[in-house]
Amino acid sequence: MRKFLVFLVLAIVVLSFAAKIRVGVAIPAADHGWTGGMVWWAQYAIKQYQNDPDVEFYLVTAKEPSEQIAQVQALMAKGIDALVINPYESAPLTPICVQAFRQGIFTVIVDRGINSEEYNCYIAGDNYMYGYLAGKYIAEKLKGKGNIVVIRGIPCSIDDERVQAFKDAISLYPDLKIIAEQPGYWSREKAFEVMQTLLTKFGTIDAVWTGDDDMLHGVLLALKQAGRDKNMVLVGGACEKNMVKMIMDGHPLIGVNFTYPPNMISTAINLAVMALRKQDLNGFYQRGIPRKIILATETVTKENAKDYYFPESVF
Amino acid sequence: MILIKDKWTFKLNLSKYIIVFILVALMIFSGILSPAFLKPRNILNIFWQTSYVGIIAIGITFVMIAGGIDLSVGSMVALLGALAIQSVNKFGDSALSVFLSILLTYGLGILLGFGTGLLTTKGKIPAFVTTLGGMAIYRSLVLNFANGGVYMTISRKYSDIGMKFVLGLPLPMIVFIAYAIVAYILLDKTKFGRHVYAVGANETAALYSAIKVDMVRTLTYVVSGVSVATSAVLLSSMMSSVSSSSTGNGFELDAIAAAVIGGTSLSGGKGSVFGTFFGALILGVINNMLVMLNVAVYLQGMVKGLIIIAAVLLQNLRKE
Numbered sequence: 001m002r003k004f005l006v007f008l009v010l011a012i013v014v015l016s017f018a019a020k021i022r023v024g025v026a027i028p029a030a031d032h033g034w035t036g037g038m039v040w041w042a043q044y045a046i047k048q049y050q051n052d053p054d055v056e057f058y059l060v061t062a063k064e065p066s067e068q069i070a071q072v073q074a075l076m077a078k079g080i081d082a083l084v085i086n087p088y089e090s091a092p093l094t095p096i097c098v099q100a101f102r103q104g105i106f107t108v109i110v111d112r113g114i115n116s117e118e119y120n121c122y123i124a125g126d127n128y129m130y131g132y133l134a135g136k137y138i139a140e141k142l143k144g145k146g147n148i149v150v151i152r153g154i155p156c157s158i159d160d161e162r163v164q165a166f167k168d169a170i171s172l173y174p175d176l177k178i179i180a181e182q183p184g185y186w187s188r189e190k191a192f193e194v195m196q197t198l199l200t201k202f203g204t205i206d207a208v209w210t211g212d213d214d215m216l217h218g219v220l221l222a223l224k225q226a227g228r229d230k231n232m233v234l235v236g237g238a239c240e241k242n243m244v245k246m247i248m249d250g251h252p253l254i255g256v257n258f259t260y261p262p263n264m265i266s267t268a269i270n271l272a273v274m275a276l277r278k279q280d281l282n283g284f285y286q287r288g289i290p291r292k293i294i295l296a297t298e299t300v301t302k303e304n305a306k307d308y309y310f311p312e313s314v315f
Numbered sequence: 316m317i318l319i320k321d322k323w324t325f326k327l328n329l330s331k332y333i334i335v336f337i338l339v340a341l342m343i344f345s346g347i348l349s350p351a352f353l354k355p356r357n358i359l360n361i362f363w364q365t366s367y368v369g370i371i372a373i374g375i376t377f378v379m380i381a382g383g384i385d386l387s388v389g390s391m392v393a394l395l396g397a398l399a400i401q402s403v404n405k406f407g408d409s410a411l412s413v414f415l416s417i418l419l420t421y422g423l424g425i426l427l428g429f430g431t432g433l434l435t436t437k438g439k440i441p442a443f444v445t446t447l448g449g450m451a452i453y454r455s456l457v458l459n460f461a462n463g464g465v466y467m468t469i470s471r472k473y474s475d476i477g478m479k480f481v482l483g484l485p486l487p488m489i490v491f492i493a494y495a496i497v498a499y500i501l502l503d504k505t506k507f508g509r510h511v512y513a514v515g516a517n518e519t520a521a522l523y524s525a526i527k528v529d530m531v532r533t534l535t536y537v538v539s540g541v542s543v544a545t546s547a548v549l550l551s552s553m554m555s556s557v558s559s560s561s562t563g564n565g566f567e568l569d570a571i572a573a574a575v576i577g578g579t580s581l582s583g584g585k586g587s588v589f590g591t592f593f594g595a596l597i598l599g600v601i602n603n604m605l606v607m608l609n610v611a612v613y614l615q616g617m618v619k620g621l622i623i624i625a626a627v628l629l630q631n632l633r634k635e
Contacts, residue, residue, distance in 0.1 A: 029458070030560040036463030155612045182606050183615070187561045188554055193364045197606040200360060201351040214558070221554065225478060242467075314464025 021055045021276045024075035025269060026068055026085040027110075029061040032186040033214040034238055037262030037315025038086065044313075045266035055273055065092040072096045082106040082272035086265065090114055106275050110268045112158075120275065122292045123268050125260040129297035131162035133258050134235045135169025138207045141233045141255075144173035146206030149198055151184040151191050151219065153211035166209060179205070184215040191218030199226045207233035213240030213257070220253075229253065238262075239300055239308050240315055248305035257300040259308065262315055264295055334577060334593045337626050341597065345604040352607045359485060365599030366491035367392075367546045368566055369592065372573035373498045374542025376591040377535040379574055380502075382515040382583030383435065383442035385536065387449030388570055391427060391543045392563035394453040395420050396551030400466045400473075408470040416473070421544045427453075428540025432533025450567065461559035468555050477553025487549045494545065498538075499588040511535060515583030573598050576626050597626055 025046070030036035039061060046057045058075055062068035065088040072085065073096065083100045087093035087109065094114040101107045107119040138148060150166065153159045163181070170176045180198050184191035191210060198205070199222060210216045216236030223229035234253045236243055238260045246254055274281075275289045284290070300308045346353040371388050378385045399420040406412030427449070434445045468474065479486040502508035510531045513521040521528050546566075551557045575581065576597055577590025601622050605615045 030463030031564075032561045033465065033558060036458075036461075036465075036560050039463045152612065180606070180609050181612065182609065183612050185561075187564070188556065188558060189550070189562065192554070193602070194606050196360050196364070197357065197603050200354050200357040201349065201607055214561075217556075218554075314462045 020053075021082070021273060022078075022080045023055065023057050023082045023084060023269065023272050023276075024072070024078075024080040025057060025059045025265070026072050026075065026083065027059075027061055027265060028068070028086060028088045029063045031063075033240060033315050034186070034212060034260075034262055037240075037313060038265050040314045041263040042265045042269065044263075045269040049273070057269075062088055065089045068093060069096050072100065076100060076103065076105070080105055081276055082108065084108045084110060084265070084268045084272050086110040087112045087114055106272055108268045108272050110265055120291070121268075121271055121289050123264055123271065124294055125264060126294050126297045127158055127161040127260075128165040130237060130258055130260050131165030132169045133297055133299060134209050134237060135166040137256050138209060138233055138235055139170050139173050139176055142176065142206055145175040147177050147179045147202065147204060149195075149202075149205050149208045150178055150181040151194055151208065151210045151215055152181065153184065153186040153215070155183055159211060162211065184210060184218065186212055186214055188214050188218040188221075191215035192222050193218075195219045195222035196226070199223070199228060205232060207235070209235045210237070212236055212238045212260075213243040216243060216254070238315075241310055241313055244300060244305050244309045245311075247300060247302055248309060250302055255301065257305075257308075259295075259298040259300065261295065267295075331578075331587075331589070333630050334590055334597070334626070337629060338593055338597050338600065341600050341604070341622070345600065345607060349607045352604065357603070357607070359488065361596070361599045361603050362488040362491065363485040364603065365595050366487040367550045368569045368573065368598070369491050369595035370494050370542050370546045370549075371539075371566060372570040372577075372591050372595045373495055373588055374539035375567075375570045376574045376577075376579050376586050376588060377498075377502065377511055377538040378442070379571070379579050379581065380515045380583060380586045381511045381532050381535045382518070383532060383535060384446060384571070384581075385431070385539045386443065386446040386567045387427075387431065387453060388539065388543050389563040389566035389568075390450045390453035390457070391424070391540070392547045392550065392566055393457045393557055393559065395424055395544050395547035396557040396562060397457050397460065397466045397559065398423055399548055399551050400468045400555075400557055401460075403468050403470045403473045408472050410472060413470070413472050413476070417548055420548055421541065424540035424544030424547075425537055426540075428537040428543075429533060431540075432536035435536070436529035436532050457557075457559045463559060466551075466557040466559065470555075473552050474555040475552075477549055477551070477555075487553065490545065490549060494542070495588055495592045501538075502588055507531070507534065512584060515580075515585075517584070569598060570595075572623060576623060578630060597622075 025042055027038055027042055028035055030039050042059055046059060049055045060071040062071055068088045083105050085097060090112055094116050097107055097114050098116050098118045101118045108121045109119050111124045113122060152163050179202060182194050184194050208219055210219055213236035216234060232253055235256060237258045239257050243257055247257055271289050280287055351357060375385050399416050402416035402419050403412055406415055431445050431449055434440050435442045481489055510526045513526055514528050514531045518528055573595035574586060574591045577594030579586030579591060601619050605618060610618055
């Protein structure tokens, strides 16, 4: 009898161990609001599985590409069935992601692509529409005429794509002019400084587009301080929670926001688990998880803001 | 004889004041390219925007003259700012609460400075390592308590400090100038100041002159801690928030750059509050000028780098 019990326990342990799905999640450490949001959403998604004994997660955050490579190597040495990764940089992280894929680890690349097609799934936000919709909104709001200030993020390819799309959208209106285009490095303090300076330079500014909501906070402060927080169209982006709250409460200058959701990491984590469990996507005639997913940029207004307001999130 | 001596001091002074000429030249140059640059409002803004890094740079000047370095200041701004905001939130929106919070912030700043000093002197760890460690530790603490998010306060009393104008001048600017004057007196007119120079110039000689080298070194880190606390209070109250991930990022490099542009030696023994003050202003003018002249985004780093190198080069040429 005792032998049987021991055998039973052993069998259960072995079986449950074998059936357990192990998912490694590798993302950059929080270095501005949005990345902070991604860390929060990763933790949130993992928490949703806490009562599920068949899944186990290892979450790591890196401050630089080399650290992330080391972390992924460690995860692979430990043994994982799926890797969900937001690469810190494309080029340096490509080899390790490819290696994971070749070892049969279900590899989900999030937002920043790698320089290879060897992965299982790629999920990202839509940078083009993120800039384009902001430009279109401002153009329509100004009725095609006025001076626009652009405060962009850290100059990089993602930021370039957004700014280019913004310019594409307003290029349909010859009377719209971008009078200044300066980097605010996705930081409140920096955007405050830049806006303060631009306010002294220009007597009339009709609209300001900032690459994200953190910077819009800085701009708002500068406007308030200079007493010029009226008759202006302000557009940020990425739906930082306090900004969404302002829209929800009917802010006089900020009427719209556009998503570039940090919770794409949560979706990516779910996709990895679904793929390992051989689940399919609802409504798809095909089996499995799609290989490339570009999330739509959603428009947030006073009417639907409450669906995008996550007070407990950090972003 | 007297004539020669006069000429000599004049020459010395000239090399000291060349940094002022560089600043003025930069401003005239920017003013010609963009008239809005010279608006009084913009000049005030430059002072205002410079004050946060400027105050820290003054503190770092003490550390560097004594032969040390402080890389932890950027993260420490975030940590102390977060502490100030969290305490104001805890104590409520009253003058007393704001006062207590600021007191607490200075307390921690002094404590951390003292700890760094002790580790560096008694623990014999190179300052580079101690403060590099501090930089990582403070940032990670700030991130941890905010979960990567933002510390915010809705206290009007507190946020009014950073946005206050006194006699038409922004408060941060006034504090910056007052701080520079006090620091100048401390460094140039007191025994402690003379010891700071002595320790940095020649440690052995200082030891033989019965200077408490370890104590002096440690105190320079306390000065740095006090400077960071000052900056943290001004910055966090102005923004009514501290971002755990981005506030203070890169401050250490800007502060060290300001000191070095102002003639402070990276190997100790040399430097002045006067130089650092104008070094910081030069950095501020460059940042402002980049925006005013709408310099192309990707070229801004190059323009900034060239001006910094040219400013230091000009001063060196003058000396020879």
